[in-house]
Every structure is written in C-alpha cells, then in structure tokens.
Amino acid sequence: MDELAHIVTGRTVAPEVFLSGIDALLPTIRARSAEVERLGRIPDDIMRDLTGAHVFRAVQPRQWGGLELDPATFFEGMVRIASACGSTGWVASVVGIHPWQVALFAEAAQRDVWANNPDSRISSSLSTLEESRSLRLRDAETALRKLTRQLNTLQSQHKETVVAHDGGAKHAAEIVELDTRKFRVAKQVRDAEEESERLEGELESLRAELERVEGEGVEGSESVRRSRGVDDPTM
Numbered sequence: 001m002d003e004l005a006h007i008v009t010g011r012t013v014a015p016e017v018f019l020s021g022i023d024a025l026l027p028t029i030r031a032r033s034a035e036v037e038r039l040g041r042i043p044d045d046i047m048r049d050l051t052g053a054h055v056f057r058a059v060q061p062r063q064w065g066g067l068e069l070d071p072a073t074f075f076e077g078m079v080r081i082a083s084a085c086g087s088t089g090w091v092a093s094v095v096g097i098h099p100w101q102v103a104l105f106a107e108a109a110q111r112d113v114w115a116n117n118p119d120s121r122i123s124s125s126l127s128t129l130e131e132s133r134s135l136r137l138r139d140a141e142t143a144l145r146k147l148t149r150q151l152n153t154l155q156s157q158h159k160e161t162v163v164a165h166d167g168g169a170k171h172a173a174e175i176v177e178l179d180t181r182k183f184r185v186a187k188q189v190r191d192a193e194e195e196s197e198r199l200e201g202e203l204e205s206l207r208a209e210l211e212r213v214e215g216e217g218v219e220g221s222e223s224v225r226r227s228r229g230v231d232d233p234t235m
Helices: 001-007 013-029 034-039 044-052 071-084 086-102 109-113 126-163 169-216 222-228
Strands: none
Touching: 013 034, 013 044, 013 071, 034 086, 044 086, 071 086, 086 109, 126 169
C-alpha cells in the first residue's frame, strides 16, 4: 500500500496497481463475509481497508485528490470484491461510483464536496431523479389545464363582446384588448404543451436508460464483458 500511497500523492496510478491493492484485501473480505451477513453492514475496519485501497477515490477527479481511473478498471475491482463478498462489493461499487456523479456537477458543487475533505462521500438515487421528472411533468400538465381554461374563458368573453357591442372605437379597443389577452394565453398554452412534451421525452429516455443499465447488470454489456475477459478465473 506504500507504493500506492506514493503514487496517489503524485495524482496518478496505474490500473494494475489499483487492482493489486484490491486483490490484497480479498482474503480478509472473504473470511469476513459471514460476519457482514450477520451484522447487516460492512464492519468499520473493512471500510477503512477499502478507503486505504482508494476504492472511494478511484473515479474521483485528480484535481480533488482522486485517481481518475477509467470506469472499466473501477468496475473490474468491484467485481473482484464482490467475488469475495457480495454485500461488500455492492457497498463498494455504489458508494465508489458517486464521485463520478459529483464530477458531472459544476466545479462549485465539486468544491463544496471535496475542498475541505477529499474523502467526503455522498449518497444519490436515480429513482429520485425519475420522480423529480415525473413531478415536473405533472406540474406542467396542471399548468396546461389551467391555461386552457383561461383561454376558453377569454374566447367566450370575446364572442360575447363581439355580439353585444357595435363597431365604435371604444368597443373596438375592448375587442383588441381581448384579442391581445387571448393571444398571450394561447402562447402560454403552447409553451406549456411544448414543455410537457419535452419532459415526457426526458422521462422516457431516463426509463430506457435505467432498463438498459439494469439489463446489463454489474458486468456490463456483452461487448464490455468480452473486452474485459469475463472468463478470467479471477472474475
């Protein structure tokens, strides 16, 4: 681990060094798997070992003290951990991938997470993202129905005004005002419809992506497994 610590200080690490650090932990992780099952959590010393092996900094950007390894190397390491203890592999992979998600945010958000402590960890949920999209879609649909009712009301008022008034200048001005208001509401309706359609498209794309990820499982797609060599005995 001393070699790895030195390389991390230099903000670079070879994939094989990262994986060798994980391999060194496997006998202990395997021997403690029954304990993990009994406790219903990962023991603190195992979490410290995973931290020492830089599992939780593997895909973290180098500028924040991470290794910035490629995802294939990271998930190869997670598969090896899971081969020794499925629960430990699950926790390591789920918590370990979060730095990649943080790296997708603006630099200000990354600074909030890592500036004072490069080992800071976060939690996330893709289902929450889908729920957020659904709520936005429902809000857009509610706004659309409200605007549609307003448009119908204005159209009725417009017809009544045309019937009730003559062609004088005053009444013509009232009609113009109603037309203007009707146009504005119609535009709001159209904008709301476009936003609703856009949100529906985003929601469908998100669901499709979740189905794809769930279908691929931990090992990834067939092409990824072939490129990684899933028949390797270490897998």
